[in-house]
Amino acid sequence: MANPLTGEVDIWLDGRRHVARLTLGALAALEGELGAESMVALVERFEQGRFSSRDVIAVVVAGLRGGGWAGGADELLAAEFRGGPVGAAQAAAALLARAFRIEGT
Incomplete structure (x- = not known):
């Protein structure tokens, strides 16, 4: 089970649970990939x-990779995501929120 205090989010693909989290490297790559001025701009x-949907896919793939998943966007697009598009968007938002969580808040 994911530990939200360490930024982790459970993501279910094809009926299998994966633990995802955004690492500093993943966040830096996301800025460039998504053309965001800053991570604050992406969070906004x-x-x-x-x-x-491209934003959602990029954030989810980055989070899954941060959790040790070796797949990419093509594998994510071919997988059954629990909760469908809404579940994917919620997972992406949770990953971003937890990545910038300030301890004690």
Whole structure:
């Protein structure tokens, strides 16, 4: 089971649980890949509901890789994601929120 205090999120693909988390390296790569001015700008996109499906996929793939998954976007697109598109968006938002969680809050 994922530990939210360490930034982890449970993600279910094809009926199998994976633990995902965003590492510093993944966050840096996301900025460039998604053309965000900063991570704050990317988080604001999610908070304001201005994110795209591409944003969701990139964040989820980065989180899964941070948890040790070796797949990529193509594998994620071919997998059955528990909760469908809404579940994927919620997982991406949780990954970002937990990555920037300040201890004690």
